[in-house]
Amino acid sequence: MPRKIAFLLPLIALGACAHTPRPHPARTPVAQYPNGAGPLAADTHVPDFATRNFEPFTRQNTIAIALREWRMFGQPVSDDDPEQRPEPTIAAVKPERTAGMWQRVGEYWWIGQDPGEKESAWTGKHDENGQVTDFVHDGTYAWSAAFISYVMRVAGANDRFAYSPNHATYINAAAAHTEKGVRARNPDTYAPRLGDLICVGRGASRAVRFANLPTANPFPAHCGLVVAMDDNAPPFGHQISIIGGNVDDAVSMTHVPVDRHGRLSSRRGGSVDPRYPWCVVLQVLYDADGASPNAP
Numbered sequence: 001m002p003r004k005i006a007f008l009l010p011l012i013a014l015g016a017c018a019h020t021p022r023p024h025p026a027r028t029p030v031a032q033y034p035n036g037a038g039p040l041a042a043d044t045h046v047p048d049f050a051t052r053n054f055e056p057f058t059r060q061n062t063i064a065i066a067l068r069e070w071r072m073f074g075q076p077v078s079d080d081d082p083e084q085r086p087e088p089t090i091a092a093v094k095p096e097r098t099a100g101m102w103q104r105v106g107e108y109w110w111i112g113q114d115p116g117e118k119e120s121a122w123t124g125k126h127d128e129n130g131q132v133t134d135f136v137h138d139g140t141y142a143w144s145a146a147f148i149s150y151v152m153r154v155a156g157a158n159d160r161f162a163y164s165p166n167h168a169t170y171i172n173a174a175a176a177h178t179e180k181g182v183r184a185r186n187p188d189t190y191a192p193r194l195g196d197l198i199c200v201g202r203g204a205s206r207a208v209r210f211a212n213l214p215t216a217n218p219f220p221a222h223c224g225l226v227v228a229m230d231d232n233a234p235p236f237g238h239q240i241s242i243i244g245g246n247v248d249d250a251v252s253m254t255h256v257p258v259d260r261h262g263r264l265s266s267r268r269g270g271s272v273d274p275r276y277p278w279c280v281v282l283q284v285l286y287d288a289d290g291a292s293p294n295a296p
Contacts, residue, residue, distance in 0.1 A: 045115050050156050056287035057156040059195025063227045065151050066243040069251045072104065078252040081275045094135070095250040096124035096143070105143050108245065112149030112163055119146065119165045144222055145169075147245025148197065151225065152284075157181055160285070167221035171199055174282050175213035185281040186210045188269050191262030192226050197282035198242060198256070198264060199223040208279045222247075223282065224254060229262070238262070 048054075055061060070076075073095055096105050105124030113120040121128035122141055133141050148170075149163040160181020162170040173179035182197075187210065192198050201208035205219040224242030231238050239255050240262070247254065257272045258264055264271060264278040271277045 045111055045113075045120065046153060047111075050154050051158065053156045053158070055156065057158070057160070058288045059193075059284070059286045062151060062155040062195050062225065062284070062286075065155055066225045066227055066251075069104075069147070069151070069245075070243050070253060073101065073250040073252070076248060076250050076252045078247045078254050094124075095248075096246070097135070097249075101250075102126070105146075108143055108146040108150040109165075112146045112153055113165060114163065117165070122146075142246050144244055144246035147251060148223055148225065157284075166218050167199060167223045168215065168218040171221060171223070171280055171282065172214035172218075175280070181285050183283040183285065184210070184213060185283050187264040187271075187278045187281050189263070190281050190283070191258070192240060192264065192281045193283070194226055194229065195284055195286060196226050197223045197284065198226065198240075198278050199280050199282060200276045200278050206277055209277075210280050213280060221279075224256075227253070 076095075095101050102124030106122065106126075109120055109122045118128040122143075124143070125132055127133055127141070145165050145167045148167070149161070149165075152161045153163060160179070162173040162179050162182075164170060170179060170182065171184070174182040174184040185192075187198070199221055200206065200223075202220040202222055205221060208215065208219055208221075222244060224244035224247075226240050227243050228241035229239075230241070238260055239257050242254050242256055243251060244254065245251050256264070256276070259266060259272050264273065264281065266272055
């Protein structure tokens with residue numbers, strides 16, 4: 001059952017999503033990966049309240065956006081070991097394909113990505129040509145990075161985040177110090193804060209560790225946004241809660257155990273969480289933190 005996160009309720013704010021494209025001096029480049037169509041084309045997908053920062057880029061607003069999307073999917077909690085989840089069958093009901101939700105996933109793609117990329121036209125069940133994708137083997141259309149990109153974009157990160165359909169893009173950018181709004185932190189020594197991202201390699205890339213970053217090539221990964229912290233909650237005691245996209249085909253919450261100092265790794269360097277060998281914490285530099293994005 002979902003845990004109560006009442007202490008976060010004051011942070012929750014709803015935002016309108018109306019946008020009439022028009023030129024103005026605050027346009028922000030968002031073509032973040034090789035085949036981009038250019039900054040002006042990309043801006044036509046982004047609401048003015050985000051590109052012009054009607055409000056500062058804050059962890060409170062970013063968390064509120066993620067929580068809003070989680071509630072929209074019915075507040076699912078996914079604490080099972082991902083390596084032991086059964087393969088879906090054609091009889092299963094995937095939340096991402098239900099009425100209303102496949103369109104919402106389409107908005108993650110549309111707003112979160114550069115419109116010059118084919119992914120910007122995907123939905124929760126269609127490719128860029130409007131064709132329904134394979135129900136069971138749809139890993140090619142995984143939207144977890146699109147969800148994170150959407151949240152960061154709408155929260156007002158502007159050009160401080162490497163928006164991409166692949167988590168590895170912004171993981172490697174942070175590790176290479178080319179992403180001015182995010183810093184790569186070692187999970188052995190840095191305790192994630194609210195609004196940070198924690199990331200893990202998937203499949204054969206579960207072996208990726210902080211020392212391997214940045215990698216020479218992209219790798220499959222998953223990241224979740226830290227939305228809550230609790231030192232005395234089941235099932236783990238010391239834990240944080242993260243929200244991620246495309247977890248059990250929905251926007252889901254996962255509870256992640258940490259040590260008594262709030263770190264993801266033990267003193268010996270092993271992950272506290274037996275399910276996830278976390279490879280990096282992405283420290284997001286929010287406006288209210290008072291830190292310069294270009295600070296070392």
